[in-house]
Structures are given as structure tokens and as C-alpha cells.
Amino acid sequence: MLRDFIRHFSLIVVPLVAVFAVLPAVYDNHLLLFNFVIFLALAQGVNIIYGFTGYLPFGYVGFFGAGAYGFAIVVMHLNAPALVAVAIAGLVAVLLGLLLTPLLRLTGAYFSIANLAAALAVLHFVANPALEAVTRGPYGVSLTGTFNPTMAYATALGILALTLAIVVFLKNSSFGLALQAVREDPVSAAMAGVPVVRMRVIAWLASALVAGLAGGAFAWYVSVFYPDNVFSSEFSIFAIVFALFGGVATIVGPIIGVLILYGVYNLIGFTTPQYFQLIYGLLIMGLVLFLPAGLVSLATRRGWHVP
Amino acid sequence: MSRDGVLRVTDLVKRFGGFFALGGLSFHVSPGEILGLVGPNGSGKTTAINVISGLYAPDGGSVTFDDAAIGGTVSHKLVHLGINRTFQVPKPFLSLTVRQNVEVARAYGGRRAGATVTDDLLAEYRLAEYADRPAADLNSVQQKLLDLVRALATRPRLLLLDELAAGLNPTELDWISSKIKALAQRGTAIIVVEHLMGFIAQVTDRVIVMNAGKEIFEGTLAVAVQVPQVIEVFLGGEHAA
Numbered sequence: 001m002l003r004d005f006i007r008h009f010s011l012i013v014v015p016l017v018a019v020f021a022v023l024p025a026v027y028d029n030h031l032l033l034f035n036f037v038i039f040l041a042l043a044q045g046v047n048i049i050y051g052f053t054g055y056l057p058f059g060y061v062g063f064f065g066a067g068a069y070g071f072a073i074v075v076m077h078l079n080a081p082a083l084v085a086v087a088i089a090g091l092v093a094v095l096l097g098l099l100l101t102p103l104l105r106l107t108g109a110y111f112s113i114a115n116l117a118a119a120l121a122v123l124h125f126v127a128n129p130a131l132e133a134v135t136r137g138p139y140g141v142s143l144t145g146t147f148n149p150t151m152a153y154a155t156a157l158g159i160l161a162l163t164l165a166i167v168v169f170l171k172n173s174s175f176g177l178a179l180q181a182v183r184e185d186p187v188s189a190a191m192a193g194v195p196v197v198r199m200r201v202i203a204w205l206a207s208a209l210v211a212g213l214a215g216g217a218f219a220w221y222v223s224v225f226y227p228d229n230v231f232s233s234e235f236s237i238f239a240i241v242f243a244l245f246g247g248v249a250t251i252v253g254p255i256i257g258v259l260i261l262y263g264v265y266n267l268i269g270f271t272t273p274q275y276f277q278l279i280y281g282l283l284i285m286g287l288v289l290f291l292p293a294g295l296v297s298l299a300t301r302r303g304w305h306v307p
Numbered sequence: 308m309s310r311d312g313v314l315r316v317t318d319l320v321k322r323f324g325g326f327f328a329l330g331g332l333s334f335h336v337s338p339g340e341i342l343g344l345v346g347p348n349g350s351g352k353t354t355a356i357n358v359i360s361g362l363y364a365p366d367g368g369s370v371t372f373d374d375a376a377i378g379g380t381v382s383h384k385l386v387h388l389g390i391n392r393t394f395q396v397p398k399p400f401l402s403l404t405v406r407q408n409v410e411v412a413r414a415y416g417g418r419r420a421g422a423t424v425t426d427d428l429l430a431e432y433r434l435a436e437y438a439d440r441p442a443a444d445l446n447s448v449q450q451k452l453l454d455l456v457r458a459l460a461t462r463p464r465l466l467l468l469d470e471l472a473a474g475l476n477p478t479e480l481d482w483i484s485s486k487i488k489a490l491a492q493r494g495t496a497i498i499v500v501e502h503l504m505g506f507i508a509q510v511t512d513r514v515i516v517m518n519a520g521k522e523i524f525e526g527t528l529a530v531a532v533q534v535p536q537v538i539e540v541f542l543g544g545e546h547a548a
């Protein structure tokens with residue numbers, strides 16, 4: 001298992017991160033590259049909680065936004081260095097995750113809807129004018145003091161590497177196997193000796209951590225934003241669609257999903273926006289109808305092993 | 308370990324709403340013993356297994372294992388104490404491979420799995436050739452055997468088998484009963500829930516006959532079939548054969 005971990009890490013994670021480390025030198029649209037990195041991390045965060053435990057987090061952006069505001073608040077009020085603030089962004093999301101652990105008692109659509117409601121609640125809490133002194137309420141934050149896109153991009157890359165390491169671990173450990181067992185049948189998993197509740201909470205907090213860190217890096221990179229920007233449901237929807245499109249419970253599935261779908265999104269979205277919605281919609285419908293287990297199932301159906 | 312049993316169930320009560328699925332059930336089973344739990348449909352056999360294996364907390368009475376009260380303890384802790392089971396409707400991890408199904412139990416079963424090697428167990432229960440296929444590819448008899456192998460991978464001292472034999476052909480029945488007897492000979496206490504009386508006669512040392520959530524008879528099957536009360540609940544039902 002350790003050998004597979006090292007193999008997957010060096011054959012998938014290292015090349016991907018290396019490519020995104022070099023790209024800014026040869027490609028000018030740095031914001032686009034940054035967004036790719038953020039979505040790669042978020043799609044893997046969804047993979048951790050949905051792919052390995054079966055909870056579909058419609059409100060995943062709640063952790064992202066909480067991280068962004070965690071970053072902003074400690075920068076604004078405590079003058080925290082940006083890297084420390086990113087770590088705090090992750091911590092804030094984990095604390096929010098802890099607060100929301102009762103949601104894990106729900107299953108299926110009930111969980112997804114409750115999670116969505118929770119994300120909206122956090123948004124309205126942050127955007128509440130009564131909290132203007134702390135969060136700047138609906139008026140948004142401006143963090144000119146920490147503005148440093150190059151460092152923020154590098155940090156996002158580090159977060160992506162960490163996230164991928166978590167997924168590679170899940171894919172190659174009995175811990176990850178036990179999580180999948182819980183996803184398949186919690187009663188049987190308990191009879192295999194798996195502490196079901198603890199496993200779910202750990203996966204939940206790990207996925208919260210990923211989104212919180214990504215939110216912190218995002219806040220650092222853009223430095224000016226409003227609550228609606230960092231709590232936009234587009235983050236949840238995109239991350240979920242990308243992960244599902246490629247195929248969850250694999251390492252490469254969500255990566256393929258982001259590269260193809262976010263690539264297409266930016267390609268058609270800019271050049272021929274009138275066709276974009278149509279093509280995007282058809283692509284997703286086709287996938288759900290013909291490849292419900294994602295693109296990787298083209299290979300797994302043939303009996304090929306997909307890492 | 309107490310003299311008269313690894314597991315002792317006393318006045319066990321389990322309610323679903325106002326309905327008493329178990330209404331004061333008492334029995335015990337000793338190490339190395341095979342106890343049959345029989346009774347008509349809906350008499351509470353599966354519910355008894357569910358309570359003993361931690362799926363439900365009891366609403367009354369007690370369950371002790373090695374003299375320690377275990378009523379209401381969560382399943383994975385009971386597994387670590389040495390209790391395991393199979394399911395009447397098998398419950399494998401469908402998308403995981405057959406081998407992975409067992410590996411999870413070996414990794415998390417917690418009882419110093421030591422000697423049990425997954426592939427040996429799979430071979431012993433005729434699942435070796437499916438080891439790398441998803442459990443969903445197995446037929447229902449094979450899925451039941453996988454349930455059993457998963458349970459055995461945790462090296463239970465008390466094994467609860469809920470209608471393991473249903474659906475087996477006569478040759479397979481002989482084969483599985485010799486397996487169950489061999490497990491008991493190594494000291495495992497085993498509770499066998501089954502409607503097939505021939506099978507019960509073949510494997511059990513003693514039976515408990517249940518009706519409406521209570522035991523109405525305790526002793527050997529040979530004696531049971533002569534007790535009027537047993538004949539009434541049983542032979543009156545559809546399982547006369």
C-alpha cells in the first residue's frame with residue numbers, strides 16, 4: 001500500500017502540480033490558472049466527502065466562504081501574516097464542520113438540502129449589517145495589505161498538493177477502504193469493526209479543511225470580495241459537477257473532470273457564449289444518462305483499474 | 308468466563324412503537340455450543356440477533372457477554388469484543404471487490420487478526436475465484452458466504468447466523484453444516500437461526516423455540532417436536548416440513 005501511495009503521488013500529483021507551477025511563466029491569464037487550481041482542490045474536497053462516504057454536499061461553498069472570511073477577519077483585525085491567515089481559514093472551516101456534524105445523521109437528499117441551508121445561513125450571518133464591525137457585512141472586504149497574487153497562487157498549489165495527498169492516502173489505505181465500506185453499507189461496516197460515526201466525521205472535517213484552505217487562498221488572491229462572491233453556489237455546483245463528470249472515489253476522475261469541463265467552460269464561455277449553455281447542458285445530460293459513474297467508468301467497465 | 312455461557316440474554320424486550328418484537332426473551336449459549344433459534348415468521352429471531360449485535364438497543368432486560376453487560380453497546384465495539392453475525396438478506400459492500408470486503412474486516416475487526424489470511428478464508432468458502440470481482444457480481448448464496456467470511460475475519464467468539472442455509476442445495480447444506488460444526492469445535496459459540504428443520508437437526512446441540520417474542524421451549528430438537536405447544540406454533544404454520 002505504501003508503494004502504491006508513492007507511485008500514485010509521484011505519477012499523478014507531482015506532474016499535475018509541476019505543470020501548474022510552470023504554466024504562469026508561459027500563459028498570461030493567471031487568474032484563470034488560479035481558478036483551475038482552486039477547482040481542482042474543491043473537486044477533490046467533494047471527492048473526499050461524496051466519493052468516499054456518499055454525502056453529496058450541496059452547501060460545500062459554506063466552508064469555502066467561511067475560510068475566505070476567516071482569512072479576511074484575521075488579516076483586517078489582527079494584521080495576521082497571509083500564510084497564517086490561510087491556516088486559520090482552514091481552522092475556521094473545520095470548526096464550522098464540527099458545528100455541522102449533526103447533519104451527518106441525515107442521508108441522501110435530506111443531507112444535501114440541510115447542507116445547502118447551512119451554507120445559506122453562514123452567508124446571511126456573515127453578510128448581516130449588524131456584524132459590519134467584524135465582517136464588513138454586505139459591503140465586502142478589501143485586503144490591500146496582503147495583496148500578493150504570486151504567493152497566493154503558490155499557496156493554492158500547496159493546498160492542492162495536500163488535498164491530492166489526502167485522496168491518494170484514501171485510495172491506498174485501509175482507512176479509505178473502511179470509508180467506502182461505510183458508504184456502501186453502514187450496518188455491515190460496523191460489523192466489520194469500523195467506527196462508522198468517527199470515520200464519517202473525519203472525512204467530513206477533511207473535506208471542510210480543504211474548502212476552508214482554498215477559500216483562504218482565494219481571499220488572499222482576489223483581495224477584494226463581497227459575501228455573495230465567496231458564498232456563490234457556483235462553487236458548490238461546479239465542484240460537484242466536475243467531480244461527478246470525471247468519476248468519484250478515484251484520484252484521477254475529479255482531475256479529468258475539472259480539466260475538461262472547466263476547460264470547455266472557459267473556451268466556449270468566452271468565444272461563443274451563445275452556445276455555451278447549450279453545449280454544457282448537453283454534455284452534463286449525456287453524462288448523467290450514459291455514464292453515471294463518470295468518465296473513468298469508460299475504463300473501469302472494461303475491467304481496467306483506474307487509480 | 309462464566310460456567311454456563313459466553314452469552315446470556317435475560318428478559319430481553321424490544322419494542323417497535325407499541326409492538327413488542329421481543330417480549331421478555333431469555334436464553335444462553337456456551338463456548339463451543341451450537342444453539343438453534345427457531346420459530347415461525349415474525350417471532351423475533353432476527354430482532355434478537357439485531358439486539359445482541361448492537362443494531363438496536365434493548366428496551367428492557369439484559370444481554371451479558373463474558374458476564375459484562377453489553378446491551379446498547381455499539382456494533383463495532385461488540386465486534387472488537389468478539390461478536391459477529393451474518394444477515395438474513397446478505398449485506399456485502401457491493402462496489403468493493405470480494406477481497407476488499409474481507410480486508411476491511413481484517414483491518415478493523417480489531418481482534419489481532421493474526422492467523423486469518425484473507426485468501427485462505429476466501430478459498431475455504433469457495434469465493435477465491437471471485438476475489439477481485441465486485442461483490443455485486445456474486446449470487447445471493449455467495450453473498451451470504453461473503454457475509455460469513457467477513458464475520459470470520461474478525462475472529463468472533465460468538466457467531467450469529469441468520470438463515471445462512473436458506474437457498475443452499477442439499478450438498479451445500481452438508482458442506483456448510485460441517486463448516487459450522489468445525490467452527491464450534493474450535494470453541495466458537497454459534498447461534499443458528501433457520502427454518503430448515505433438517506439442517507437444525509444436523510447442526511444444533513440444543514434449540515430455543517420462539518413464538519411472539521418469547522421462548523416457549525428449550526432443549527433438543529428431538530424433544531421439541533413432541534411438545535404440544537411447539538407443534539401448535541410450528542406445525543400449524545407453513546414450515547411443517
Ligand SMILES: Nc1ncnc2c1ncn2[C@@H]1O[C@H](COP(=O)(O)OP(=O)(O)OP(=O)(O)O)[C@@H](O)[C@H]1O
Nearest residue numbers: 323327328346347348349350351352353354355395
Ligand atoms: N425495524 C422494525 N420496525 C418495525 N417492526 C419490526 C422491525 N423489525 C422487525 N419488526 C417486526 O418485529 C417482528 C419480528 O420480526 P423478526 O424479523 O425479528 O422476525 P423473524 O423471527 O426473524 O422472522 P423471519 O423468520 O420471517 O425472518 C415482526 O412482526 C416484524 O414485522
Ligand SMILES: [Mg+2]
Nearest residue numbers: 352353354395
Ligand atoms: Mg428473520
